[in-house]
Each structure stands twice: as C-alpha cells, then as structure tokens.
Amino acid sequence: MLLVHSVESIRAAEQEAFARTEDGELMQRASDALATSLLCDLGHTDGTKVLILAGPGDNGGDALWAGMRLAGRGVRVWVHAVLPDRVHRAGWAACLENGATPVDHASALALMDRVDRIVDGVFGIGGHPGLPDDVLHLAEAAERSGTPVTSVDLPSGLAADGAPAHPSFRAERTVTFGSAKACQVMQPAAERCGELEVVDIGLHWAALGDAGVPMLRRWDAVDVAAAWPVPTVRSDKYSRGVLGVDAGSATYPGAGVLVAYGAAYAGTGMIRALGATEVARATLAAIPSVVTAPGRVQAWVVGSGWGDRPDGTARLADVLADHVPVLIDADGLRHVPEVTLAPEHLLTPHAGELARLLGVTRAEVEADPLGHVHRAADRWGATVLLKGATQYVATPGERTVEVAVPGPGWTAQAGSGDTLSGVCGALLAAGLPAARAAVCGASLQALTAAAEPPLPPHALAERFGVTLQRLLTDR
CATH class of the missing domain: 3.40.50.10260 (YjeF N-terminal domain)
Incomplete structure (x- = not known):
C-alpha cells in the first residue's frame, strides 16, 4: 500500500x-x-x-x-x-x-x-x-x-x-x-x-x-488479495452473500444484466433480480442462477439504468428500510437528497454525477477530486466511490481517502460502471465494510482490464475469476 x-x-x-x-x-x-x-x-x-x-x-x-x-x-x-x-x-x-x-x-x-x-x-x-x-x-x-x-x-x-x-x-x-x-x-x-x-x-x-x-492510501494487488472475502468449507450461498438488484428498466434493461454479471463473476452467493419484469427476464436468460423471487438479501444495488423513475425516491426509501448495506448508482443518485444515509451506504458517482449532487461544475470536481469526494461523504453521511481514471473512496469523518489499484483506459466505456456496482454489491453482501468493498471492487476491475485485451464490460466480468485466482493463489 x-x-x-x-x-x-x-x-x-x-x-x-x-x-x-x-x-x-x-x-x-x-x-x-x-x-x-x-x-x-x-x-x-x-x-x-x-x-x-x-x-x-x-x-x-x-x-x-x-x-x-x-x-x-x-x-x-x-x-x-x-x-x-x-x-x-x-x-x-x-x-x-x-x-x-x-x-x-x-x-x-x-x-x-x-x-x-x-x-x-x-x-x-x-x-x-x-x-x-x-x-x-x-x-x-x-x-x-x-x-x-x-x-x-x-x-x-x-x-x-x-x-x-x-x-x-x-x-x-x-x-x-x-x-x-x-x-x-x-x-x-x-x-x-x-x-x-x-x-x-x-x-x-x-x-x-x-x-x-x-x-491518500493507494492499494496494490497484495492489499486486494488480503482483503478479499474467501469462502470456507462451511460457507453456503447465504454466508457468501445474497445480493438484491433493482437496476435497469424497460428503456435500459442492459444495466440490470450488467450489474448481475459483475456480482456473479465476483463470487456472490446468490443474486435476486427484483427490478422491472423485462430486466428480470433478460438477467435470467443471461445468468440462469439468478433468482427473481423476493426474499432475504444481505445488500442491495439500486439505481443503474432506472432512467427518470417517478417512484425512485419511494423505492430507494423502501430498500433503505431493509437496514442492510445499499449501493446507489447512476439514476438512483438523483434521489439521495431525499433520504437519510449512513456510512454503510455506498454512493458510486462519476465526476458529472458528483457535480450534480453537490451543485458544482464537473470541471470543479475534476480540478479538486479529493475536496469534493470528502465534501460528498461528509454531507450525505455515506461512503462515496468517485469513479474515473483514478478511483477515490471517502468515508464520512475520515481524513484519509482510499485509492483503488490503477487500471488502463479501456474500462472507460458504457456499462463498466454497472458491472463495477455488481462487484461492489457482492462484496457488501459478503460483509465487507463499504469503503473496503468499493476499493476492492474497483481494483478487481482495473487489475482484470490490465491483464486482458480490450473487452466489453460483460466479457471483462467473465474474466474476474481468473484475476481472483491469480491474486488468491499468491496470497
């Protein structure tokens, strides 16, 4: 480190x-x-x-x-x-x-x-x-x-x-x-x-x-390997973590599918696709192990691909009422000012989304990412992962910002943020604190991208297991 x-x-x-x-x-x-x-x-x-x-x-x-x-x-x-x-x-x-x-x-x-x-x-x-x-x-x-x-x-x-x-x-x-x-x-x-x-x-x-x-604390591959939750002979799907996903919409069904890809290939115990019917069908077709029935979850991922959802604030409040870690991404971030958050909740904006949350310009965020990620974490009381070429994780009240392992620019494409949300959600469901889940998830994506040719997000997610095998063998 x-x-x-x-x-x-x-x-x-x-x-x-x-x-x-x-x-x-x-x-x-x-x-x-x-x-x-x-x-x-x-x-x-x-x-x-x-x-x-x-x-x-x-x-x-x-x-x-x-x-x-x-x-x-x-x-x-x-x-x-x-x-x-x-x-x-x-x-x-x-x-x-x-x-x-x-x-x-x-x-x-x-x-x-x-x-x-x-x-x-x-x-x-x-x-x-x-x-x-x-x-x-x-x-x-x-x-x-x-x-x-x-x-x-x-x-x-x-x-x-x-x-x-x-x-x-x-x-x-x-x-x-x-x-x-x-x-x-x-x-x-x-x-x-x-x-x-x-x-x-x-x-x-x-x-x-x-x-x-x-x-700042910038992580390296050894740190990720040491922090990654590894199942034991006593593990089952619940102890490995059940992730509830309400992502995507009829307009953007792919977002929900990509979240599930990230979670599945990061090793989560079970995925419950609990969003729009069209998204649940598409997710089940892509990943047959996905469950579409409601039930127990240990973490949520919400917001990716919601679009302009009229019931977004109410849906977010319902999810937060489960009192489990919640990752809020993309369109879900619009509703953050209307709810009460805590450090176990993880916001995952890029620079433009963070600028909208804070009422500043994107250029201001890019000129001072540390100041703005600290400001967001302290203002909303939640952990914040600022996505980009350098990925910063701030926890409310903490002076040190965690920085993920750097990766290549190939991940700057549509859908990468959705798969990243799935990885981080899987780690939240497995019991990692929000900051650690964020930095480990972002690092896994970066390490995989650095070892592979340019791949679309779902195909890159399919290679997460190879990266994890290499990391954990070294551990």
Whole structure:
C-alpha cells in the first residue's frame, strides 16, 4: 500500500527530521538514492552521458549532489543552473569539482538528444503549478528529444497536492523522498510522473500525531488479495452473500444484466433480480442462477439504468428500510437528497454525477477530486466511490481517502460502471465494510482490464475469476 502525505505534512516531518540529524544529512541521503537510481537506469558508466537541470533550493541541491556522485563514477555530466543566482552553491561547487561541465540554456537544449538521460531537478514540492517560459522550453525540448527523464521528487511544473496536469516535464521515472505525493497517484498528473520510486530518508510520521496521517492510501494487488472475502468449507450461498438488484428498466434493461454479471463473476452467493419484469427476464436468460423471487438479501444495488423513475425516491426509501448495506448508482443518485444515509451506504458517482449532487461544475470536481469526494461523504453521511481514471473512496469523518489499484483506459466505456456496482454489491453482501468493498471492487476491475485485451464490460466480468485466482493463489 502506497501512502501519500500532503506538502504540509511533509514539511512538518522534514522539520522534525532536521532537528535530530546533522546539517545536510537528509539531502545526502536523498542524493545518494537518486544517484543509485540513475546508475541503475544507465546500466553502466563507461561513455554514458547525463544532463542535469538544477533549479533553486533543495531540489536542485539533490540533483547536483547526485551529479557529483555520477561524475565520480566516470559518467560524463553536464549541469545547467536554471536560475544561476539561486543555485544550491555547495552542490554546484561539489559537482564541478568532480568534473561536471557547466552549460548555458542554449547548450542545454542542444545536448538533450545527445545524452543518455536528463535529470529534472528544477522545482520541487514548493514550486508553483506550471513553468516559466524558459523552463517550459527545456521541458518541451526534453520531451521532443525522446531522451528518458528522471524527475527529482516530482516532475517540475506539477502541483504536489493536485491532480491537474499543468505544463510540466514528462518523466520516465520519478524518484521521490520521504513519501509519495498526490500528483504521483492522481490522474492526469500521475501520467506525467512515469515509474515511481519512493525513497525512505528517515521521516518519522508517528512523531507528528494527527499531522502525520496520510491524505491518500493507494492499494496494490497484495492489499486486494488480503482483503478479499474467501469462502470456507462451511460457507453456503447465504454466508457468501445474497445480493438484491433493482437496476435497469424497460428503456435500459442492459444495466440490470450488467450489474448481475459483475456480482456473479465476483463470487456472490446468490443474486435476486427484483427490478422491472423485462430486466428480470433478460438477467435470467443471461445468468440462469439468478433468482427473481423476493426474499432475504444481505445488500442491495439500486439505481443503474432506472432512467427518470417517478417512484425512485419511494423505492430507494423502501430498500433503505431493509437496514442492510445499499449501493446507489447512476439514476438512483438523483434521489439521495431525499433520504437519510449512513456510512454503510455506498454512493458510486462519476465526476458529472458528483457535480450534480453537490451543485458544482464537473470541471470543479475534476480540478479538486479529493475536496469534493470528502465534501460528498461528509454531507450525505455515506461512503462515496468517485469513479474515473483514478478511483477515490471517502468515508464520512475520515481524513484519509482510499485509492483503488490503477487500471488502463479501456474500462472507460458504457456499462463498466454497472458491472463495477455488481462487484461492489457482492462484496457488501459478503460483509465487507463499504469503503473496503468499493476499493476492492474497483481494483478487481482495473487489475482484470490490465491483464486482458480490450473487452466489453460483460466479457471483462467473465474474466474476474481468473484475476481472483491469480491474486488468491499468491496470497
């Protein structure tokens, strides 16, 4: 699990570490790790060439001290001080003393397609979003050259705590220190960070109390495997979970079928298709094990494909009266303001749906997904899964947002949200808390999509079992 801390927390942790270490010790730890990463990527030192773009402050210092180490190992190093009057003086002197060659802006541009690697050490977590024109020219030239870029702490130009992809360097690898940053996890900014390498430089989060609580926890496959509910020899269909589904309509019958696909192939014990007659028939034809008679359920999925349902609020209130976990998706979200919810209820909006719920624009949600998913969870008192390229799960009153395992863009198609609702509903019925059900369900879909060719949602759902087998075998 990857923990992400805010800039404010990182600053506090650095100050605590400065107080108990020798002057410059943290920078030496960081630059040593950066040099090691660069040497691994270069593969050898004989004849290899590196261009270092050094900005002001500690970020540039990390790059320069790493350059000193590379030059000492026989790498041909050129260094360009982006702001010469603010360059890290000790790092600059050490780099040149070990044989690095200083170059100006024009020479740096000319070198970009002649070196084996470019080191972006311009701006760090204190930088403003975007780049000044002269630095933007360097970033654009680096990308055009095709030479791989290693960014120090984060690609210069990105906002450490944000998701937007401001004009920035595009890194093949980002070597970051102390903790991952939000921009390295949240799309579309994360796409510009390349492969992420987090270096432990000795920050003590526990010493900060509440200030050390992470803003994000991004799950990985191992975490999903550990959390997934696995039946035992004593299990039956009821202990595995019975899921009630009221999804789809005469206009959108496929939505109900797709919810059932997600639940069935995620391993639920039983599915009761209890929506429109047309949907129940279509679901039974697709999945013969589905039951259309009412009866006991341990969770509900409602709302997908309802359309403009006049009795939607009354139907949602009836389902909530069962006092079991309820997942509310798509058209069902329109009725959320009319009912009372609790943390065991799971809302699954995409950015546009969340914007409508909160009375803001989609652009506002996309610019600040964390702020808006927190706001929705606290306002409605329910757990919220914000779907998209990065999938966020917020629980009311909790400071840390869970982030699902990332997946490819192939799942951005009609029906994917319906099958995801089915998976999450199956996990709710199996007894997982809403936040865990949401992050595990979203992760299963992403992991399956990453391992398969492009498939429509129902066909991708049919491959869930293969992914689960692989995950649980490793467990």
